[in-house]
Amino acid sequence: MLVSAVPAAQAFLDNDPDAYVVNYYTGGGNGDGLFAAGTANQQCTNQGEPVITVLSASPGVKLAIRPGSFVVTGTDYGYLVCQGMRLPGMVVTGTGTGEAVIKVTYPPDGQWYTHTLKLPPR
Secondary structure (H helix, E strand, C coil): CCCCCHHHHHHHHHCCCCHHEEEEEEEECCCCEEEEEECCCCCCCHHHHHHHHEEEECCEEEEEEEEEEEEEEEECCCCCCCCCEEEEEEEEECCCCCEEEEEECCCCCCCCEEEEECCCHH
């Protein structure tokens, strides 16, 4: 008799190679802030929050970065299997007029991308 020492959840992952695919999702607008980002696998399970840092901002532009949820509308990398779903991640809100450049660093490997956010006059 063969006895498996692998827990059932791990066995599921081992039989599903897509479970190891990590997608870097983006969103924002429509009440979800200026920009948002999160990390999920092919089953849309959260894989950790990215780190968002401000690289530069126009005078008078102030950004706030906080954990929250957002609707996936795009991707920095990966497949859009979670498009239209609300996922946890980091949400950027802001005030002022001008531009800001942010750097988004995604877990688990630290892959990063930059984004330019435009804050129009109100």
